[in-house]
Amino acid sequence: GENVEQHPSTLSVQEGDSAVIKCTYSDSASNYFPWYKQELGKRPQLIIDIRSNVGEKKDQRIAVTLNKTAKHFSLHITETQPEDSAVYFCAPTDTGRRALTFGSGTRLQVQP
Amino acid sequence: DAGVIQSPRHEVTEMGQEVTLRCKPISGHNSLFWYRQTMMRGLELLIYFNNNVPIDDSGMPEDRFSAKMPNASFSTLKIQPSEPRDSAVYFCASVLGGEQFFGPGTRLTVL
Numbered sequence: 001g002e003n004v005e006q007h008p009s010t011l012s013v014q015e016g017d018s019a020v021i022k023c024t025y026s027d028s029a030s031n032y033f034p035w036y037k038q039e040l041g042k043r044p045q046l047i048i049d050i051r052s053n054v055g056e057k058k059d060q061r062i063a064v065t066l067n068k069t070a071k072h073f074s075l076h077i078t079e080t081q082p083e084d085s086a087v088y089f090c091a092p093t094d095t096g097r098r099a100l101t102f103g104s105g106t107r108l109q110v111q112p
Numbered sequence: 113d114a115g116v117i118q119s120p121r122h123e124v125t126e127m128g129q130e131v132t133l134r135c136k137p138i139s140g141h142n143s144l145f146w147y148r149q150t151m152m153r154g155l156e157l158l159i160y161f162n163n164n165v166p167i168d169d170s171g172m173p174e175d176r177f178s179a180k181m182p183n184a185s186f187s188t189l190k191i192q193p194s195e196p197r198d199s200a201v202y203f204c205a206s207v208l209g210g211e212q213f214f215g216p217g218t219r220l221t222v223l
Binding site: 032034036042043044045046049089091093095098099100101102104105 | 168217
């Protein structure tokens with residue numbers, strides 16, 4: 001099966017700073033690379049995704065970059081705010097086989 | 113659309129009892145996933161269905177767990193008999209184009 005690793009497992013930043021979370025994967029057939037945010041007591045929700053024909057995608061303060069050769073993709077959050085505090089999961093996916101593996105999660109804490 | 117619907121939202125039961133969790137996916141989504149989430153093990157994939165057919169159940173912990181999807185709008189996850197270590201939040205998610213749409217989850221406590 002797919003090996004997925006997320007780093008770091010916890011991240012604490014000051015409000016206004018940037019945060020970067022990295023996800024490495026092993027399955028070269030993965031072609032869809034989403035990031036999910038899970039606030040305390042709530043369900044995971046998609047915040048941004050990228051497909052394998054694109055290297056970078058940005059949506060306001062969040063962005064995802066993909067390096068398919070090295071098999072990793074990263075979540076970038078700029079100008080962090082306290083409401084960004086949550087657990088973030090990556091889930092590299094082979095949409096053909098509908099196979100995916102969630103990373104172990106990164107707990108982001110934004111200090112006001 | 114109401115999104116993915118799960119019931120019950122909370123379940124407290126005693127060890128040895130049968131537990132049935134229910135999920136209604138979003139209409140038109142043809143894949144459905146069941147997950148279990150705990151602090152110790154994170155988010156674990158238990159089983160998923162494509163077009164109502166179970167595709168991969170390698171994540172189902174043991175024979176006490178079973179899942180069915182009798183039609184495109186309904187799925188169940190059953191635990192019989194339940195044990196305290198089954199206590200967790202169970203999510204189902206329906207999928208379109210790779211994106212997972214999670215239900216609100218069922219918080220199961222087995223005493």
